Amino acid sequence: DIQMTQSPSTLSASVGDRVTITCRASQNVSRWLAWYHQKPGKAPNLLIDKASSLESGVPSRFSGSGSGIEFTLTISSLQPDDFATYYCQQYNAYPYTFGQGTKLEIK
Amino acid sequence: QVQLVQSGTEVKKPGASVKVSCKTSGYTLTHFPMHWVRQAPGQGPEWMGWINAGNNNTVYSRKFQVRVTITRDTSASTVFMELSSLRSEDTAVYYCARNFAGPFEYWGQGTLVTVSS
Numbered sequence: 001d002i003q004m005t006q007s008p009s010t011l012s013a014s015v016g017d018r019v020t021i022t023c024r025a026s027q028n029v030s031r032w033l034a035w036y037h038q039k040p041g042k043a044p045n046l047l048i049d050k051a052s053s054l055e056s057g058v059p060s061r062f063s064g065s066g067s068g069i070e071f072t073l074t075i076s077s078l079q080p081d082d083f084a085t086y087y088c089q090q091y092n093a094y095p096y097t098f099g100q101g102t103k104l105e106i107k
Numbered sequence: 108q109v110q111l112v113q114s115g116t117e118v119k120k121p122g123a124s125v126k127v128s129c130k131t132s133g134y135t136l137t138h139f140p141m142h143w144v145r146q147a148p149g150q151g152p153e154w155m156g157w158i159n160a161g162n163n164n165t166v167y168s169r170k171f172q173v174r175v176t177i178t179r180d181t182s183a184s185t186v187f188m189e190l191s192s193l194r195s196e197d198t199a200v201y202y203c204a205r206n207f208a209g210p211f212e213y214w215g216q217g218t219l220v221t222v223s224s
Contacts, residue, residue, distance in 0.1 A: 034209070043204075050209070089211075095169070098151040
């Protein structure tokens, strides 16, 4: 199985900050990598697929990059609604696997 | 619009089975795959398997292969996930999630399954 490792596990930041989350795959997943965010008690919500393609309706302050085994999610200027947990997911091979999550907290 | 509405909270004893339903609307069930993903408390999501709702083929994660069964009822536009031989580690929120050929664009609201003696 492909292991997905996110860093950091927790990130404290302020509104307006620029933040970056990293996701590393144990094997090459090409660009078959998605990012989600999740609020407590809700299902994950798809933000980015194919490593860098923003889903319709997702604000342009979100961006993704990377290929192969290393990927990043950047939020250029944090807004109050962005404080949530973020997950990466590879869909290059079954079983699809997710990272353990990065909790973005208000500093 | 696409909606996935799941059945309600379940409490089960160890060794029992649970069957969770996912009723779809806003699209034709047989045109898209349906996956099941679970999330234990404080953990990341974990993929369990999927069904090709068109031809009824299934693919399961090796971790759950002997215990999980995913089925569909096209007349009711509903997909089901049954997990048997439950243990305390199966306590989690279970989600149905739809994709086309990539990540999960649509999710159900989740069903909490608690396994406790």
